[in-house]
Amino acid sequence: MSQYTAPVRDMQFVMHELAGLQEVAKLPGCEDVSSDLVDAILDEANKFASGILAPLNRVGDQEGAKWDHGKVTTAPGWKEAYRQFSEAGWTAVAGDPEYGGQGLPKLLSTAVMEMWKAANMAFSLCPMLTNGAIEAVALRGSDEQKAAYLPKMISGEWTGTMNLTEPQAGSDLAAVRTRAEPQGDGTYRLFGQKIFITYGEHDLTDNIVHLVLARLPDAPEGVKGISLFVVPKFLLNADGTPGERNDVQCVSIEHKLGIHASPTCVLAFGDSGGAIGTLVGEANRGLEYMFIMMNEARFAVGMEGLALSERAYQHALAYAKDRVQGTEAGVRGGPKVSILHHPDVRRMLMSMKSQTEAMRALAYVVGAATDLAHRHPDAAVRAQKQAFVDLMIPVVKGWCTENSIDIASTGVQVHGGMGFIEEAGAAQHLRDARITTIYEGTTAIQANDLIGRKIARENGVTVRALIGDMRAVQGQLAEQQGEAFAAIRKSLDAGIAAVEAAVDYILATYNNDIKAASVGSVPFLKLLGIVGGGWQMARAALASQARIAAGSDDEFYRTKIVTARFYADHVLSLAPALAYAVVNGAAGALALDEAHF
């Protein structure tokens, strides 16, 4: 069966050598983040992920969450695992210390989050959505709301949900119709139906805190008339304990391709007189608040792409080492060998491995930049880091998730015929991965955000600074000897040039022909991800070479250089083709009338 062990060595390498853990540890509020603490947390999280969560991944897929007359029962073992998870304090890792959280830096919570998602993605969605609700309340909630909900959610005693989507309002939240009627006592009654609500109902906790987008009676049309409400499943008694059942019901859950154990709910608000809620922040600013929180959620989904890729890789590698089939290439009648000996299996595994490591490096670097953006004493540094984070969030989300589908599919392929048999477990990773490019904004939504708000709006300032950072690495590569570094440099040179050409095209086109620019948006997002990953793999190779030069004989470093070289030859080398599609691809894509498709 599929097992999972967190790749702690690579996580540590990335945190220390690429993402600047030492700098993060100097930030205000991070003074306790010693190497020992990091080691201890990663070690404990790995134990929990591999020992408790990973073994439940398959039963979750097979049994799934079950709906019966409005009640949702989670898969066998889920409830106990959730209890242990919250009791061990894992729900509180990133939370505000004022409300019981541990306030650990993003860089560290990112590594921990990767473990939960790799071990059991369906499980991880529950704390992930709760984090979204925590953030919403922390960001704009009143003191009463904070006091009522934050300690309970941070401790994991209650979970939270995000209620955005309605049948007619998916990517287009301007179309939200759920109504909120003021009751004159500071509360509101909500009426409407929300769909695709992750963990909208379950049996893990005594209460569920729904964050809900809805319209006030006098609200303007469109995006500027949407407000945010907090609507608990059970209304709170005066002492803060769950009291009367609120008028929100789970009327069904979806039958999905993957993440079967995560109940995806249709929630009906107000079928019996109105679901009682309170306004979060100011009226009509709900969507604006959502956008502020979006970085967090999109980053987390990007981590799902990384995490599922790691899981699929471990799964395929174990099979490839175990499965004996055929003889060494070119050898007739020789001994049978494990399929890891076959060149194409190696190619597939190196492709999975190198892309996963590139994603980890880029994502953790963005995680560390988030810490600097939030906590650095110098406002200029904060602003610069925030701009980098804003630029890279859609890339981490879109690129890592698109990759994860391919990588999980490659994992199936490594298994041969067994990959198609559900019992082998490889197919689950593909099924689970398939949602990641859709929720929290499809890849196209990420790509729109990237070329519009993150590049065109500021005339490319931040992306050009990023290109400058990449060029600096080119210079360092030029100082290295050997074939591997020559190969890395060659592909990175071409990759950076490809990004520049594509950026030039987008900046020249966006404001006068947004459709033409948009045709290239997803190819550009992938391009920036691939080259961003190549940049980090080049840095990883340089850092490894420095260790080797300093006398280390740790095979990890030699392996990292080989992996970076594979990435350069097989993945980064795609960059010019993507730029070609960005720069040349609009006319053909836009020429047909609707009727001629």
Added chain:
Amino acid sequence: MSQYTAPVRDMQFVMHELAGLQEVAKLPGCEDVSSDLVDAILDEANKFASGILAPLNRVGDQEGAKWDHGKVTTAPGWKEAYRQFSEAGWTAVAGDPEYGGQGLPKLLSTAVMEMWKAANMAFSLCPMLTNGAIEAVALRGSDEQKAAYLPKMISGEWTGTMNLTEPQAGSDLAAVRTRAEPQGDGTYRLFGQKIFITYGEHDLTDNIVHLVLARLPDAPEGVKGISLFVVPKFLLNADGTPGERNDVQCVSIEHKLGIHASPTCVLAFGDSGGAIGTLVGEANRGLEYMFIMMNEARFAVGMEGLALSERAYQHALAYAKDRVQGTEAGVRGGPKVSILHHPDVRRMLMSMKSQTEAMRALAYVVGAATDLAHRHPDAAVRAQKQAFVDLMIPVVKGWCTENSIDIASTGVQVHGGMGFIEEAGAAQHLRDARITTIYEGTTAIQANDLIGRKIARENGVTVRALIGDMRAVQGQLAEQQGEAFAAIRKSLDAGIAAVEAAVDYILATYNNDIKAASVGSVPFLKLLGIVGGGWQMARAALASQARIAAGSDDEFYRTKIVTARFYADHVLSLAPALAYAVVNGAAGALALDEAHF
């Protein structure tokens, strides 16, 4: 729900304008293949595919085939559909007229086969495997075997299976262990277990004819000691009717990611004294016979890639036309539009459409070449066409199936959140497509065949001739006016150069470093598919331009040119990157020790 209508217009265009239907119709035995006959057959097949088979696709997925104590029950409606299918003569389309077949040319049966596979892939596997068994008996069976089995299988009264795989013998058939003991009366008793046997047991017909690979007691080790046997589920009475039950039992069926309605059986031969069979052809030549038949089966699986892509495209297009979400790009507060208006949705649909049309063009051209290879009066033409077919079979199989996974996944993406919900049906195409790169030889097996037997062994003669044919089209493109043709020519130029560079590398490397050549085998297969498809799309654009120049105002031709241009900009443009990986990618892929993965 998902509907399907065969793309008859495009099929006709490809058959007439690209694949040379007129030349095929001049071949001996094809004299009756008039345009009218082709029209009538495509029309009738379309009615059956869209009216009978397509509506059963979903119930087949949901209900699947069910196993109970050795008996397999097909999904509701399956049995009746199969009866109608065989009564209408569809099982006999490609069969030998001497045994009741219609002997239609491959080009025509290819179009018909595409329809079955698009409408209901799980259903289509039953006649496909039967065709394999028919071919085996027709190719090397004795007169008695032919008389006993061919008319029944061609009429569809009985079905056939191919029994190759065993738990330890998947891609490596040298490891087959099933034993066949001669009884001295011309029959054999077989003992062993076969897995992954498609339609190995079912309730559609009165008998099932198993073709089985097994070893005789004195057989040499390895691939040269495997013989082929015919083992009917029910032994035949003297009058040819099914009699006593043979000792072959279905002990279980697999729970698979997709094609749920196609029972994938574990068959136990000889648990009660031996399954009685007869030898097909000569002893120890079973694998050789399999190789002769392999072209047919691999081509058919390639058609599954094409067919599922077409189905996924139609499904996604219907959703994109229907689903209203957001406003036109760059328009705030304008009317809501169907998502087909959004640039990235158009890009996705054009990508699906253009690749599907490219696959159809290339596959049908190979289909027509098969007719010429089999029937042309000039032996030199036959040999030349056979060499082309042999070269292209692994490409059609590997490239079309790899594409189909991406294309079906893109179809899910077009659906947004609904794509992940099984009820929407888009996910089924992805699940079904996922097997196609695995069975009948994984993509790596195809790619090995391509660079080894089909290119290196003959020192690149046929692939260089193909490059010459492509160059001729470049010349014709240069004579055309306009942006679209300039774009097509530019990408095709680069694509052909990429193929040449990769071929040079493979020829220089294969015989002295087979592992290095093999690392590039799958990227090369994809490269040859992409450029082969681009070559055909360029021909399609030229043929369309000729029609327009001759006065046609059929929008089909204008659309074809736009589609070919999109393909050139977005798909064909990947060729240089693939060649880069072929030429440069070996060292990084082969450098790591097993322990360092």
